[in-house]
Amino acid sequence: MSQNAVNSDILQPQLSDEQKNLNQQMCNLLADSPSGLPNSQGPVIWEGIGMNNVLTQFLTVNPPIDDWTGRIYRDELVLVTPPSFSCLGEDDPCVVETRCDRYDKFTGPWLSIALHNLWRVMRAEIKGYDRAIEKFDANNQELAKLLFGQTAFGRDRQVFDVGAFFSGFLLGVQLVLPVFSAGGSFAVALKGLVNQGIKQAIKEIPLNVGDDPANDGAPFVDSLRSSFKPVQDNLRGLLRGYMDTGVTNLFFQATIADTVNFLQNGALLNAITESDEELIEAAARNIVKQTAAGIVAGIWNEQGVRVGVLNERRCDRSLCAIDPDGCGEFRFLASDFNPVVCLELGIGRDSDFRLRATLARLELNVEDITKNAATCPQASRVFPPPDTDIISFGFPQCTFPLQLN
Incomplete structure (x- = not known):
């Protein structure tokens, strides 16, 4: 049997009537949702027709070398070979067909769209860093100057401790990917690369x-x-x-199972409804947020800023006039806590009247910051905090390890 025939048998396996019906249902959904399947149906079709097994068999016979993703798309899956196709770089022409009838194999759209969405997400993250730089640099570095000039509490708000900057910057940027809620080999790999890159920068580049x-x-x-x-x-x-040789970790040799699992069991087939521009903007805003968070946390840690955890009655504004401490601007009721508590960021301190607006410019908000601090375990209140996969109110746990009052 020729290699083409072997590949065809692998990529076009026999399906039961139930699997055929499922495949057709998903094709119908895809016709109205070209960016992927709606309602998180990606894993349903992926598992339903055994895509992990199909891809494992294919890569066993055709090892992932020399642009394996481009070759499988051009040579095996799509009916009409595009004049140019590549997903190797963020600016490459990585455009796939989004209708089932444009493919030679019924597995074609599912693998192709998963690879394309992987490329879109990674492209957005790569370009997001450039966009974040543009945001900090715009209008004569307005946002950068706000970060250092209008985020401190108390009378020394204009005094910036360079040591706090270095401590904060060591935290790096934790990625929050648009496709996945958390975890998975793909998200873990990206986070590891980001942290490795930041550590390399700290070590080699004079900040x-x-x-x-x-x-x-x-x-x-x-x-x-x-x-x-x-x-x-x-x-x-x-x-x-990954797109060239199936690599899933720059520091270790990937197995075929690693390459297959990197596609997240069909999660990458879920529709990404944002445009490419919206994905880049979302990535940039998150990079600004996480970068600023580490630096702001460092500044506040140096200042000894505390978070008040009070009885919920202390959030009753009618009692503020007789409260010895008054009710600070950043006092609010944490109704999602059990038990409900009254929280206050920077309790006992004055704050710059522009602080809330400044934090918003940095993609930060008082409530999430305060809750992150309040839920940090007492034993973990060190700065900079240890690396963690636990996300707490939009930040890694203990991003703001402020002392509680």
Whole structure:
């Protein structure tokens, strides 16, 4: 039997009537949802027709080398070979057909769209770093200067501790991917590469925030640009490595099972309804958020900022006039806590009247920050906090390890 015949048998396995019906149902859904399947149906078809087994068999016979994703799409799956097709880089022409009738094999749309969505997500993350730099650099580094000039509590708000910057920057940027809620080999791999890139930057690149970052943000932006480059290079390496040779970790040899599992059992088939521009913007905003969070946490840690955890009655504004501490601007009722409590960020301190608006510009909000601090275990209240996969109110657990009052 020829190699083409072997590949055809693998990619077009015999299906039961039930599997055929499922495949047709999903094709009907795909016709109205070209970015992927709606209602999280991706894993249903992936598991229903045994895509992991199909891909494992194919890669066993055809080892993932020399642009395996491009070759399987062009040579095996799509009916009309495109004039150019590649998913190796973030600017490559990675465009796939989104209708089942455009494929030679019924497995074609499912594998192709999963690979394309993987490329879209990674492309957005890579380009998100450039967009984040643009945000910090815009209008004469306005956002960078706000980060250092309007986020501190108390009378020394204009004094910036460079040591706090370095401590905060060590936290890196934790990715929150648009396709996955948490976990999975793909998300873990990306997070590892980001952290590795940040550590490399800290070790090799002389970070510099200048003498007065509140009034001159250029040195900080230049440091970000240099520090983000290793992260982007790692992400580019993973994108190219996976699409070219099935690499799932830049530091270890991938097995066929690793390559197959990287597609998340069909989660990548779920519709990504955002445009490419919206994905990049979302990635950039998250990078700004997580970068700013580490630095703000470092500043507040140096200042000894505390979080008040009070009886819920202390949030009754009618009692503020007789409350010895008054009711601070950042006091609110945490109704999603059990038991319900009254929380206050920066209890006992004055704050810059612009602080809430400044935090919003940095994609941060008082409530999530305060809840992250309040739920940090007492034993973990060290700065910088240890690395963790636990997400607490939009941040890694204990991003804000502030003392409780």
